[in-house]
Amino acid sequence: MNDFQNLKYRNGLGSDISSEDPRCPNSLPAGQLTPQKCPYGLYAEQLSGTAFTAPRDQNKRSWLYRMKPSAQHEPWSQGPNVPYFTTKFDQIDPSQIRWNSFDIPKEESVNFFEGIHTIAGAGDPRTRSGLAIHVYLCNASMKDSAFYNSDGHFLLVPQQGTLYIKTEFGKLTVEPLEICVIPQGIRFQVQVSGLTRGYILEVYDTHFKLPDLGPIGANGLANPRDFEIPEACYDEKAPDMKFKIVSKYQGLLFTALQDHSPFDVVAWTGNLYPYKYHLNNFCPVNTVVYDHADPSIFTVLTCQSARVGTAIADFVIFPPRWSISENTFRPPYYHRNCMSEFMGLIQGNYEAKECGFLPGGASLHSIMTPHGPDAECFKENSQATLVPRKIAQDSMAFMFESCLSLSLTEWSLHGCGKIDPDYYKCWNGLENHFDVNNKPTAEDLMKPFDKIKLSKKN
Numbered sequence: 001m002n003d004f005q006n007l008k009y010r011n012g013l014g015s016d017i018s019s020e021d022p023r024c025p026n027s028l029p030a031g032q033l034t035p036q037k038c039p040y041g042l043y044a045e046q047l048s049g050t051a052f053t054a055p056r057d058q059n060k061r062s063w064l065y066r067m068k069p070s071a072q073h074e075p076w077s078q079g080p081n082v083p084y085f086t087t088k089f090d091q092i093d094p095s096q097i098r099w100n101s102f103d104i105p106k107e108e109s110v111n112f113f114e115g116i117h118t119i120a121g122a123g124d125p126r127t128r129s130g131l132a133i134h135v136y137l138c139n140a141s142m143k144d145s146a147f148y149n150s151d152g153h154f155l156l157v158p159q160q161g162t163l164y165i166k167t168e169f170g171k172l173t174v175e176p177l178e179i180c181v182i183p184q185g186i187r188f189q190v191q192v193s194g195l196t197r198g199y200i201l202e203v204y205d206t207h208f209k210l211p212d213l214g215p216i217g218a219n220g221l222a223n224p225r226d227f228e229i230p231e232a233c234y235d236e237k238a239p240d241m242k243f244k245i246v247s248k249y250q251g252l253l254f255t256a257l258q259d260h261s262p263f264d265v266v267a268w269t270g271n272l273y274p275y276k277y278h279l280n281n282f283c284p285v286n287t288v289v290y291d292h293a294d295p296s297i298f299t300v301l302t303c304q305s306a307r308v309g310t311a312i313a314d315f316v317i318f319p320p321r322w323s324i325s326e327n328t329f330r331p332p333y334y335h336r337n338c339m340s341e342f343m344g345l346i347q348g349n350y351e352a353k354e355c356g357f358l359p360g361g362a363s364l365h366s367i368m369t370p371h372g373p374d375a376e377c378f379k380e381n382s383q384a385t386l387v388p389r390k391i392a393q394d395s396m397a398f399m400f401e402s403c404l405s406l407s408l409t410e411w412s413l414h415g416c417g418k419i420d421p422d423y424y425k426c427w428n429g430l431e432n433h434f435d436v437n438n439k440p441t442a443e444d445l446m447k448p449f450d451k452i453k454l455s456k457k458n
């Protein structure tokens, strides 16, 4: 992994960026995009991430100046066969589902894309609508091969092991607590240094973007400057390398051979590129007096549907933070949602379920599937003395929340052997405390007003 040391990044999500490999100054054509002859004898190639005619504030494209155009390759053939990486979301189950930590292969050698296992999804890449949720479980680096996704955009959430990612736009290292977005079509190669596990949110629709901040104002949550974009970097041996290009197209993998490396981009310019973000940079806002705010306050990135304010997928985190609300049941509330909630855990534990929800595992609470704090959490938090408290210390849970109704795969529901059959029991211990004679006292009724809200002084 020597060639991943001292990487430099550019900052600013959404920026229009120009990057030249320092070995080739002035490799970006001056004053135009498609000169008759590009500097250094390079080819110009556009990568379009939106329709040519998309409105300017949504339009995404970059120009790559490379040794060989991507078009030069042998014919495509179907394969390799990675059976668990699929768009067959054909298992339907509305249960509360929790998966124990997914196993990383130890004996056989498995690289990043060979180790992708699809958990759930909805929609279809053919109509460019929907999403898939996967985990990657691998132990080996991709060699002489590059992968790209024709179907949509990948958001990678590493849980164990650093990803060393070579892309057409340059190199990135992405370690647990960092996330990375690789938009549709960008070729990349993942190297790893041992047992490696993480989650993938794949969206077939629009690009990920930062959520609107509304009354929060111009700053907060994930700030654009903290997103890191790689610098152009080409392989010196690129023109003489044999490469396998693997594309996921309509849910199937296809391979084409070529005798040059796709990592031959000397310079690029535009606003379509891969990027990474460290979750420690997230600036949370929350209630400072009473009640529990909806988890949308912790949205890092969103992929919006055509329905206003409604996400195909939100990426939401539960970072370390102060919990200070008064006279409040502080953990997540009991909940039935018109959205699907898939959760994963990068490290530590999650406040609504201190036990049983494990790093590298997951849970799914589907549309209208009731869920919320387990019995232990309820008991403790409905009695606790409320002092300001730092919660989720050393912990990072996250949620992929979607307006779509997700179905599962054969592997996630049956094959993986990781479903916790006793999950539903975590709510069994919730007792009935209702007592018709236990009328609130005058003091009880005044509690929110006495203790936390201003009363009129006269």
Ligand SMILES: O=C(O)Cc1cc(O)ccc1O
Residues within 6 Å of the ligand: 293, 294, 295, 331, 332, 333, 335, 341, 352, 365, 371, 372, 399
């Ligand atoms: O644990 C969950 O289900 C996620 C969640 C967290 C929260 O703080 C409020 C609502 C919610 O669904």
Ligand SMILES: [Fe+2]
Residues within 6 Å of the ligand: 335, 337, 341, 365, 371
């Ligand atoms: Fe929920």
